[in-house]
Amino acid sequence: MYTPFPPPETRRATDSLKWKAYAGDVIPLWVADMDFAAPEPVLDALRTRLDHGILGYTDLAGAPETGAADLREVIVARLARRYGWEVAPEALVFVPGVVTGLNLACHALGGPGDEAVVQPPVYTPFLHAPGTAGMARRDAPLARDGDGTWRMDLDAFEAALGPRTRAWLLCNPHNPVGRAWRRDELEAAAERCLRAGVPMVSDEIHCDLLFEGRTHVPLASLGPEVARRTITLMAPSKTFNIAGLTCSFAVIPDPDLRRAYLQARRGLVPWVNLLGVVAAEAAYRHGQPWLDTVMAELEANRAALAAAMGRDLPGLAMAAPEATYLAWIDCRGAGLGEDPAGFFQARAKVALIGGETFGDEGRGHVRLNFGCRGELLQEALARMGAALRAR
Numbered sequence: 001m002y003t004p005f006p007p008p009e010t011r012r013a014t015d016s017l018k019w020k021a022y023a024g025d026v027i028p029l030w031v032a033d034m035d036f037a038a039p040e041p042v043l044d045a046l047r048t049r050l051d052h053g054i055l056g057y058t059d060l061a062g063a064p065e066t067g068a069a070d071l072r073e074v075i076v077a078r079l080a081r082r083y084g085w086e087v088a089p090e091a092l093v094f095v096p097g098v099v100t101g102l103n104l105a106c107h108a109l110g111g112p113g114d115e116a117v118v119q120p121p122v123y124t125p126f127l128h129a130p131g132t133a134g135m136a137r138r139d140a141p142l143a144r145d146g147d148g149t150w151r152m153d154l155d156a157f158e159a160a161l162g163p164r165t166r167a168w169l170l171c172n173p174h175n176p177v178g179r180a181w182r183r184d185e186l187e188a189a190a191e192r193c194l195r196a197g198v199p200m201v202s203d204e205i206h207c208d209l210l211f212e213g214r215t216h217v218p219l220a221s222l223g224p225e226v227a228r229r230t231i232t233l234m235a236p237s238k239t240f241n242i243a244g245l246t247c248s249f250a251v252i253p254d255p256d257l258r259r260a261y262l263q264a265r266r267g268l269v270p271w272v273n274l275l276g277v278v279a280a281e282a283a284y285r286h287g288q289p290w291l292d293t294v295m296a297e298l299e300a301n302r303a304a305l306a307a308a309m310g311r312d313l314p315g316l317a318m319a320a321p322e323a324t325y326l327a328w329i330d331c332r333g334a335g336l337g338e339d340p341a342g343f344f345q346a347r348a349k350v351a352l353i354g355g356e357t358f359g360d361e362g363r364g365h366v367r368l369n370f371g372c373r374g375e376l377l378q379e380a381l382a383r384m385g386a387a388l389r390a391r
Contacts, residue, residue, distance in 0.1 A: 002043075004293055005373050008035035021351070027380045028351045032175070032326060034241045034371030036294055041286035042240060042279050049278045060271045064262060065090045071281045075249065078284055085221040091253045093261055094272045096246040098205045099125045101233040102169065105201040105250075106133035108231075108257070108264040110166030117160045117168045119152065120359025121328075123175040123203070127359060135166065141361050142177065148319035148330065150177040154188055161196040168193050170202045172219060173210070176328045176358055176367040178321025180214040183222070190219060190226045199257070200230040205248075206324045208239040208291065211302060214322045220251065228254045231261065238324075239291060240283040241371075247276030298325050301370040301377050312385045325371035328355075332364040334388060341366045347387035350380045 011019040018033045037043075049055075060067035072089040079085045095101040102125055106116060112134035118126045119140050130137045140160040143153040161168075168189070173180045193200050202219040210216060220230040235248035252258040305327050306320045315334025318327055331340035341354035344366065355365030370377055 002037070002040045004036045004039070004290060005297070006035075006037055008372055008376055011035065022345070026345065026349045026351050027376060027383070029369045029372065029377075029380055030351045030353045030367075032238065032324075032369055032371075033243060034294070034325060034369075035373060035376070036241050036297075036371065038242050038279070039240055039283060039287040039290035041290075042242060042282045045278050045282035046275055049275065055274055058271065058274050058277055060094055060277070064093065064271070065258075068094060068277050068281075071277055071284075074281055074284045079218070079251070083216065083218050083221050085218050087251055087253060091251050091258065093250040093252055093258060094277075095233075095248050095250060095265070096270060096272050096276070098203055098233045098235050098237075098248045099129075100269055101231075101248055101250050102126070102129045102201065102203060103132045104261060104264050104269060105169075105231045105233075106130055106135055106167060108260040109133075109199050109201075110135045113164060114166040115162060115164045117157070117165055117198070119157070119171070121176060121355060121362035121365070122171050122358055124357050126169050126171060126203075129169060130167075136164075138162070138165065139359070141359070142174075148317055150174070150179055150319070150328075152181075152185055152189055154192070157189055158192050161192060161198055165196065165198045168198055168200045170200060170219060172202050172204050173206045173216065173323035175206060175324055176326055176353075176355075176362070176365075178319070178324050178326060178328055180210055180216060180323040183217045186217055186219055187222055190222055194225055194229065198229075200226070201233070202230060203233045205233065205235050205238050207234065209295070209298070209325060210323045211299060211321065216323070218251075220253065229257075231257065236280045236283040236287075240279075240287050242276075242279050242283065245273065245276035245279045247272040247280045297374065298371065300374055301325075301372070302327075304374065304377060304381070305368070305370060308381050308385070312381060314385075314388050316388075325369060327368040327370055329366050329368055330364065331366055336364075338363065340364065344384055344387065347390070348380075348383040350383055 116130035138160045140157040207216040220227040232251040237243035317330040352366040355362030
């Protein structure tokens with residue numbers, strides 16, 4: 001019988017990166033991969049396609065701007081319905097992953113001698129993507145308010161935009177700090193990019209995973225001028241836990257920018273696989289009831305984490321994430337030294353990601369994936385609390 005919440009330990013026998021990276025007594029809450037079964041309509045659609053028995057190329061391989069017409073249709077309708085963002089079907093470019101799309105954007109926009117601006121602490125591929133195209137990285141670190149909430153430092157951001165800047169790489173919602181950027185924050189940053197003539201690349205893969213009535217604002221939806229200068233990267237992979245099927249897309253309204261993007265991929269990046277296209281369409285058409293169920297579990301896990309901070313986890317602090325299923329935890333008050341993730345792995349048998357992975361600004365922090373069953377999270381928190389108290 002189908003359930004979105006199967007026993008997570010069964011993943012150890014499935015070549016799961018998340019579950020096989022550590023010894024069997026370690027609870028893995030590190031990589032951004034939920035322990036939830038994909039929506040039943042997605043599984044049904046995949047079974048139907050497999051029963052057909054022929055798994056050849058999709059039409060995307062021959063017609064990159066018109067292929068996968070049914071998937072284009074459902075994505076265009078979804079963007080209009082959820083965000084009031086009207087895009088043309090031909091504005092969609094399918095790629096086998098948002099990280100791939102991020103690197104492609106750097107290749108399309110710049111090269112050696114050019115620069116790209118990023119805002120650490122930030123998802124690790126942002127730190128490396130400029131270098132794949134020979135571009136230098138310029139950091140405009142996020143700032144933090146007294147309550148631990150992270151925000152854009154607009155003065156630092158503007159100062160980072162120079163004459164050789166060819167891209168601003170935005171994480172929206174933000175991984176790892178969990179911010180769902182407000183419209184006014186995005187407008188302020190975009191206005192500075194427009195004034196400096198800097199194209200924008202927005203990773204919006206977590207856009208459907210929002211808490212407490214938060215709304216997602218696609219950067220390109222701010223207006224025609226912003227849209228003309230923006231490459232938006234989206235995917236069903238995080239939302240519906242189908243990352244292994246590698247189907248993502250870029251929204252590039254401007255024809256010239258889209259041509260440059262398509263040119264950058266030639267001979268290097270393959271088209272998305274057939275089953276990824278099938279799963280994406282089924283998820284977007286029929287996956288909302290599943291997502292509602294999963295979001296209720298994530299809301300409960302997020303509340304449990306917030307309640308545990310300080311009380312059950314002495315010395316730890318967290319600004320409750322506004323989006324994603326990733327908690328950004330400040331461990332500096334616990335006196336765990338330079339490697340809090342190493343402490344929890346060794347002393348609590350809980351695997352997390354060290355904050356330094358996201359840039360120097362993340363030192364003393366850990367990222368915890370709470371996309372799991374509540375009882376597994378509670379066991380991990382109990383182990384972490386016991387390790388902190390036993391020091």
